[in-house]
Amino acid sequence: MTAQLIDGKALSQKLRQEVSGRVKALKAGGIVPGLAVILVGEDPASQVYVRNKVRACEETGMYSVLEKWPDTLTEAELLARVQELNEDKNIHGILVQLPLPRQIDATKVIESIAPEKDVDGFHVASAGALMTGLPGFWPCTPYGCMKMLEHIGYDLKGKHAVVIGRSNIVGKPVAMMLLQQNATVTICHSATKNLKDMTLQADVIVAAVGKRKLLTADMVKPGAVVLDVGMNRTEEGKLCGDVDFDGVKEVAGWITPVPGGVGPMTITMLMVNTCESAERSAGQR
Numbered sequence: 001m002t003a004q005l006i007d008g009k010a011l012s013q014k015l016r017q018e019v020s021g022r023v024k025a026l027k028a029g030g031i032v033p034g035l036a037v038i039l040v041g042e043d044p045a046s047q048v049y050v051r052n053k054v055r056a057c058e059e060t061g062m063y064s065v066l067e068k069w070p071d072t073l074t075e076a077e078l079l080a081r082v083q084e085l086n087e088d089k090n091i092h093g094i095l096v097q098l099p100l101p102r103q104i105d106a107t108k109v110i111e112s113i114a115p116e117k118d119v120d121g122f123h124v125a126s127a128g129a130l131m132t133g134l135p136g137f138w139p140c141t142p143y144g145c146m147k148m149l150e151h152i153g154y155d156l157k158g159k160h161a162v163v164i165g166r167s168n169i170v171g172k173p174v175a176m177m178l179l180q181q182n183a184t185v186t187i188c189h190s191a192t193k194n195l196k197d198m199t200l201q202a203d204v205i206v207a208a209v210g211k212r213k214l215l216t217a218d219m220v221k222p223g224a225v226v227l228d229v230g231m232n233r234t235e236e237g238k239l240c241g242d243v244d245f246d247g248v249k250e251v252a253g254w255i256t257p258v259p260g261g262v263g264p265m266t267i268t269m270l271m272v273n274t275c276e277s278a279e280r281s282a283g284q285r
Contacts, residue, residue: 003226003252006148012264015147016060019271023061026278033278034063035093035119035270036085040078040104041071046097053095056267062274065091071101078104079112086114092281093119093274116280119273127168130176137273142174144265145206145227146181152254154204154225156181162198164188164215164242165208170229174206195219207242217247225254229262 023033035057039050050066057064067081078096085094094117100106110118115125121139129136138146149156161183165171175185188198199205199219207215208229220226230242241258249255256262 003249003255004152006152006227006254006256006261008144008148008256008261008264011148011151012268015265015268016056016271019060019268019275022275022279026275026282027061029282031278031282032061032063032090033093033275034065034088034091035095035274036065036067036088036091038067038069038078038081038094038096040069040073040097041101043099046099050097053267053270056271057274060271060275062271063090073101073104075104075108078109082109082112086112086117089281091117092277093117093270095120095270117277119270119277121173121273122169127173130173133180137277138177138269139169139173140266140269140273141170141208141229141262142177143269143272144262145174145229146177147265147269148227148256148262149181149204149225152225154254156183156204158182158184159203160184160186160201161204161206162186162188162202163206163208164195164199165206165210165229167208170206170208174208178204178206209242211242212240213244214242215248216244217251220248220251222251223253224251226252226256227262228256228258230258231263 037050037053054064054066085091094113096109110122115123118126118137121137126136161178163171163175166187166189175187178185186198188195196219200221202224204225206227210230212232228241228243232240234240239259
């Protein structure tokens with residue numbers, strides 16, 4: 001048995017085309033969805049992420065503002081700028097790229113973003129909305145995972161999903177999303193005993209820890225869906241995930257590759273959230 005690939009790159013392009021159509025409809029009504037991206041410092045990885053986000057805005061017809069600030073920026077200055085963007089009617093989404101310099105409290109900055117513009121889905125109000133099933137913005141990476149399951153037509157009702165990782169960015173929110181789809185959810189983490197016993201029961205596994213080859217073939221039930229959210233490097237410097245892809249693909253029913261799996265979906269879901277924010281401001285949602 002060889003698993004079917006869930007092509008995140010292809011699905012991402014399809015979703016971006018749908019967003020482009022929604023953007024055109026908004027523009028016809030005089031609204032241009034706008035995303036403000038703030039980068040503080042010179043972190044190389046952050047610069048790449050930010051550049052890709054701005055490019056995605058351009059591809060879908062959105063308006064983007066990229067602000068680059070030196071790492072000497074104070075917390076008060078950043079909070080003041082976020083407040084200005086909160087009040088800017090042309091901006092529908094605000095994203096402050098993490099990590100931030102040590103003198104800035106990232107939590108305080110995230111909580112200063114107006115919930116209706118929190119397109120990253122990190123605000124405590126967004127987390128609360130997800131927890132209680134109310135409308136809000138879902139964090140982009142787990143949202144992308146759910147879109148991939150939807151894409152393959154996977155019915156989660158009554159299925160056992162095991163999430164490896166409990167971060168606020170992926171693990172916890174994806175567990176809540178799976179629960180909303182009537183899956184039975186188990187969250188595993190660094191203190192979990194007998195991880196293999198848990199994963200062998202799983203119909204769906206989401207690996208989101210950041211540890212190479214964490215999930216191996218002997219830990220996967222035949223036919224299971226495996227979503228690899230990990231982002232690591234091999235000794236040769238090649239990108240890889242948390243899953244031993246070559247081994248697991250011979251057991252799983254569906255699997256996401258790294259690169260080309262969950263990764264491309266993250267920025268795409270940011271575009272989806274920003275477009276939805278603009279639609280809400282226009283009273284269309």
